[in-house]
Amino acid sequence: xxxxxxxxxxxxxxxxxxxxxxxxxxxxxxxxxxxxxxxxxxxxxxxxxxxxxxxxxxxxxxxxxxxxxxxxxxxxxxxxxxxxxxxxxxxxxxxxxxxxxxxxxxxxxxxxxxxxxxxxxxxxxxxxxxxxxxxxxxxxxxxxxxxxxxxxxxxxxxxxxxxxxxxxxxxxxxxxxxxxxxxxxxxxxxxxxxxxxxxxxxxxxxxxxxxxxxxxxxxxxxxxxxxxxxxxxxxxxxxxxxxxxxxxxxxxxxxxxxxxx
Ligand SMILES: N[C@H](CCC[C@H](N)C(=O)O)C(=O)O
Numbered sequence: 376x377x378x379x380x381x382x383x384x385x386x387x388x389x390x391x392x393x394x395x396x397x398x399x400x401x402x403x404x405x406x407x408x409x410x411x412x413x414x415x416x417x418x419x420x421x422x423x424x425x426x427x428x429x430x431x432x433x434x435x436x437x438x439x440x441x442x443x444x445x446x447x448x449x450x451x452x453x454x455x456x457x458x459x460x461x462x463x464x465x466x467x468x469x470x471x472x473x474x475x476x477x478x479x480x481x482x483x484x485x486x487x488x489x490x491x492x493x494x495x496x497x498x499x500x501x502x503x504x505x506x507x508x509x510x511x512x513x514x515x516x517x518x519x520x521x522x523x524x525x526x527x528x529x530x531x532x533x534x535x536x537x538x539x540x541x542x543x544x545x546x547x548x549x550x551x552x553x554x555x556x557x558x559x560x561x562x563x564x565x566x567x568x569x570x571x572x573x574x575x576x577x578x579x580x581x582x583x584x585x586x587x588x589x590x591x592x593x594x595x596x597x598x599x600x601x602x603x604x605x606x607x608x609x610x611x612x613x614x615x616x617x618x619x620x621x622x623x624x625x626x627x628x629x630x631x632x633x634x635x636x
Pocket of ligand 1: 388438449450452546547573575
């Protein structure tokens with residue numbers, strides 16, 4: 376099968392994008408996604424997304440982790456697929472599309488490389504020891520620490536993701552250092568089973584957890600730095616519920632090509 380693909384990245388979280396409105400890409404076989412995402416033998420990416428038609432929405436997003444399995448919601452992927460939809464002429468500057476965790480509204484800059492993506496409302500944040508655990512479309516564990524720059528995110532993230540509590544379903548593990556003006560975040564992602572340069576649902580989970588932790592109420596804007604760049608989270612918090620949650624950041628097309636599998 377010959378596949379025409381596009382490569383996108385959002386703050387260094389990188390994805391293969393395929394226009395599958397004609398349903399020509401058959402995804403019954405995990406191995407195809409695994410092979411395409413492989414950084415040595417394929418194109419290389421943290422995940423693969425299909426843009427498909429949907430009767431009630433501008434388009435539907437299907438997201439696979441680089442291990443070949445259908446993932447839960449991917450925030451940076453969501454931002455990238457909005458940029459891709461604009462590139463294809465499927466949308467203009469605003470959209471309502473469908474993802475695995477439900478409908479999402481997003482708006483995109485005129486240049487097509489900055490996307491504000493609305494995330495699901497959140498009303499439950501649990502604790503695991505000192506860490507926060509919540510689902511922002513994907514499950515996340517959030518632990519605060521110092522000297523995050525030098526921390527072994529791979530070994531420690533992997534150990535938490537595979538402990539007795541999380542082993543079966545898996546979890547994305549986020550470490551956060553409060554730098555005063557911004558939060559510095561590093562994430563070990565399930566489904567990639569490695570540290571990635573950014574995780575959109577992860578930094579969203581971090582921003583909400585830190586607001587609860589610091590007893591912040593009202594309209595909150597949280598600047599975030601990750602290994603691959605800068606992101607911003609905006610939301611309203613009344614002490615119980617997080618609403619109008621937006622993940623804002625860059626989404627860039629890197630290249631396009633053909634590959635046969
Ligand atoms: N990188 C993604 C998260 C992918 C979710 C995946 N790792 C899973 O838990 O299935 C993001 O930007 O939100």
